[in-house]
Amino acid sequence: MSSMSARRGSRIGRGMAWAILIAAVLVTVFPFYWMVRTALTPAGDLFADSHALWPHHPTLINFKRVLGMTSAERARAAGGSGAQINFLWYTLNSIIYSAVIAIAQTFFCAMAGYAFARLRFPFRDALFGILVAALMVPPIFTLLPNFTMVKNLGLMNTFFGLVAPSVLMTPFAVFFLRQFFLSIPKEVEEAAVLDGVGRWGAFWRIIVPMSRGPLITIGLTTTVWAWKDYLWPLLVGRGEHTRVLTVALGVFLQQSPNTQPDWTGLMAGSTLSVLPVLVLLIFLGKRLVQSLNFSGIK
Amino acid sequence: MTVLTGWTSGEAAAPSRDGHGAPARRPRRPRDDRRVAPLFIAPVLIGFAVFYVYPTVRGVWFSVTDYSLLNSPSYVGSDNYSELLHDDQFWNSLKVTAYYVGINIVSQTVLALGLAALMHRLTRSAVLRATLLLPWLVPNVTVGLLWAWLLDANLGFANHLLHSMGVGTVSFYSPTWAMPSVALVNTWAYTGYTALLLYAGMLQIPQELYESAVVDGAGEFRMFRRITLPLLRPILALVLVVSLIGSFQIFDTVAVVYRGSPIPETRVIYFYIYQQAFTFFHMGYASAVAMVLVVILGLLTFVQLRLLRASRSDLG
Structure with missing residues (x-):
């Protein structure tokens, strides 16, 4: 009798636990749903549809106008400020910015991480110590002098100035990859080195293929970091040609009239900033969720 | 160098x-x-x-100079630092940031711990985890815009919801609600991510412990308190410190939602540095304020590195 009631109790408990998880999913997803819904709503219907779960007259005009596919007059008629906006260009900029930084940074940091883990050379541990100490310096601190340097070198609003501080390395990526390389048994590459492929060959033919997991982890987290980056691109890449999505969204909000922001256009632009990561999540979601693991740092 | x-x-x-x-x-x-x-x-x-060593040295140098981006830096000794002590706006920014960090970290950690524990005991679904991760993948700028729209005073869905539940209108942009709103929005954005980190930590706990506890007739809450929490402690501490470091650096959400001119109640320290440097061109002073942040975050990072080492030995 008592065991039966206990089981019933646990079944109710499980039901409640699932209800909480489902509620968490709803709270997570709803703002995104609302974003898409608003983007599909004509600006004129914003008030009438303010809490309709689906717009009464769904339209793609908001996407067309933020992508610069309509004339200024039509865009203004649809609720825009009429200013030239081209989110297609900004999206491309964001994709290139993220991809270049992620690929180059992972590549260079893997090489250095390997050197710090395996190669013997003078000052190795001292250098690595300084590198780890740099983890303690918050980005805003180096951002101010980096800004003045990029400005003085005349690299404002250039792609080079935009990627320069993060394209070669971050201390964390070197640290993370070095810790992983340390966990690979030495014997694995020792044989290859003696076979005459050298350190370089051993790194490329043995270590890199073995470390696909951690390399993808660093690559993906760097991609996400760069995709979300705002302050640096805002400072050095505000110009039309180097403007990334996050900066463009901020500029777009500032351009809209003070009384009521151009919400339908903003939500269309926001949707563009979500779509690529959604694709990333669909194709690499499993890998991504598995890689979020502190105990991976060994 | x-x-x-x-x-x-x-x-x-x-x-x-x-x-x-x-x-x-x-x-x-x-x-x-x-x-x-x-x-x-x-x-x-x-x-x-x-991009790290040279600017760090220069940043320290800037903090003892008068530098407006137009002139070259001129040495002023500890002037910036003594000005700092009497700068109400600086202290306000520290206070506001602490308030934000408090709300954000407590709510986020408690929710994430709960979600992680539920997932751990109920499901291994990768789809569920990927879904919870979505807000973390989205730029903070986008998060800010989504919620600025949801919390909009006139047409926002949040107030519609509150209305239909019989609660009156809340003005989320008022001095009272502004900072809690921003903090909870970022809690929304980072809870899933934090939950996944904690969940990964829970997976390291030997399953047999739970099995034998069930045989002994222990309930879920008891197991959570007696098994999950104590064994998760190293990971939990690490996640907490990492979240704290991130939380102190709140900027994007505030800067975007308030269109570059936040009300004093939301002028966090990162924004204050930004404003001093790029609105008023007080590079030297901004660097001095940034030095304060270096000290705070440096201490936290030091603890983090210690914990990284500790968690390694604990979980083998």
């Missing part, structure tokens, strides 16, 4: 003629890897020297 680069170029320029002289001999292992090492570390060392 000079030591680092000088050493690299010196090594790279060193002649390497080994192996050419005596082909008959078995290739001897060099004493160490100083000939190939520069190749491996050169890009990282250059990046590190130019």
